[in-house]
Amino acid sequence: MTTSGLIAETYRQELALRRGRAAHAGTLVVVALAVLWPLLLSARWQTAGVFALIAAIAAMGLHITTGLAGQVSLGHAAFVAIGVYSAVWMGVDQGWAWWIWLPASGLAAAVVGLFVGPFALRLRGLYLAVVTVALLSVTQYVWGVWPDLTGGFNGRSAQRWDVRGHSLFSELDVFGIITLNGNQLFWFVCLAILTVMAIGARNLQRTRPGRGWAAIRDRDLAAAVAGVPITQAKVSAFVVGAFFGGIAGALLAAFQSYVVPEQFGLDLSVRYIAIIVIGGLGSVAGVIVGSFFVTILPLIITSLTGLLPFISERPSTSGGFTVDLASAFVYGLAIVLVLVFEPRGLMGLWERFRDVWRTWPWSR
């Protein structure tokens, strides 16, 4: 704990992953929450939770490309889709083991990222975004004309995830203490992967390439003048971001058990952008908070359908709001509010609250 508790006074503190006792306690709370979520909540919330974890991994990739390195990408869903279909091809069509298809689908997406990256060298902002949308359309087209792989318009069943002959979807007895169902198992597997990748992303931010990304985002000219290799940095931002997307895609394929190409369109990309903006651009923890917010929101609205007028659970011919529509409105509104009032997102809101709390009564 530093004297002030807020401001790093030495570079050692600045570099520490967590600062102070309160942060340790906070970590414990988060861990407890993560363990209890699937054990206490119903199947519906469990499923949503797993989707949120997977979305967090995917959005973490976009966070690196866009939040850290500042390269606006609307094509992130394409990387996720590449992860999905690489995993399906390797896991189902070829019958390879999970420890092959899981990392390999990340790598497959990363390779595609390697080819998209160079566009970022000459294009900035909106123009780059347009190119990434083009990537999305190209991949969508490929999925459409490749029914052997994707099942075309109708989609196809994706793989089962077996570990030593045990399917992740069947119940597992853990040391005779507790029996986990498929959703719960998936939750813990995804949680483990997310934890590793989040710590990886967090640490990456503080390495030389990570600082280089931030420098390019803030002032590319100054970064270039300081000697940051612009080409390498921009391309690697896409490659690393795509890798995260690919891994998320592989997990999605395993969890969904049925995938339709249409899932991975612009909608999904925009949803990832919503996640990183709402969570707070440039913050790893924000990505996780944001993905839970965006993924869980429809569920919350669904459970409120009884209380709110106008909103119906299913689309009806008489018009009115569906849950999807309502949640789209809510997170659209959330983005606007975030951008206007707290550009650092939900994480910024939390930090503000925390700082006020810590320095009370000197804070106002």
Add this chain to the structure above:
Amino acid sequence: MTESLTELPSPAVDRSGAPLEVRNLEVGYSRLSEVLRGLSISVPRGGVVTLLGPNGSGKTTVMRAIMGLLALHDGEIRRGQVLLDGADVTGIDSGSMVRRGVALVPEGRQVFATLTVEENLRSGAHTQLRSFGRVGRGEVADTFDSVLDRFPLLADRRRQQAGYLSGGEQQMLAIGRALMARPRLLLLDEPSLGLAPKIVEHIRDVIVDVNTEGTSVLLVEQNAALALGIADYGYVLESGRVVLDGPAAKLLANDDIREFYLGMSAGERTNYRAVKHYRRRKRWLS
């Protein structure tokens, strides 16, 4: 085209081993406009060379071309060479240029607004750490201290966010950041732009100081009096070409320079009618 005033190179400077030589450089942006049309300059070891010229004459583009920044601006070198210590570095990326000992203070300062003064300065040492086979942290710390010595104002504001500094302080910061790379050749793009005379003086002193310690300087300036005051040699650019060059003392004495860059004409005020038609009256354009 070039009317050279050079009879003999200025004595203090050894022009034979020019660390930086630009030969017949042609640069354009977006495949359309041609900005530099066969420009040649050289910066001798330990010298201060200045580029003068009106807006749009290509001064900044020269800097970008040397530093390998054209790609960021959608520009390209179409012909010609940039030589550093005799090695061809045409179109090399900026990172390698920094590692070869060239640092640029870009136009408009370009500091990282959200970082502190100290962090900004340290970002300049990006290529300096041992992973690039250069120097250790101790030496970076020494450089850091020497930069703060040069700019006491920055030392006072060490922990402040650079975005809240005044223009002059930001300019000092930008120069300090470039010095953190311990350059052999320092490129400065309009360091005096929009600054108070007192700060301009300070910056001038720093440039002279850095130069006496052995760093060659290429200075782009609108403020011709300042530039020619500290330079050994000057080039006048117009429409992407060198139209006049020579030792600074000679340029200072040149009637056209006096009239069009220093605003003096044989003791009387400049006649605005004449200025309006200055193109016709410039001897080098005839």
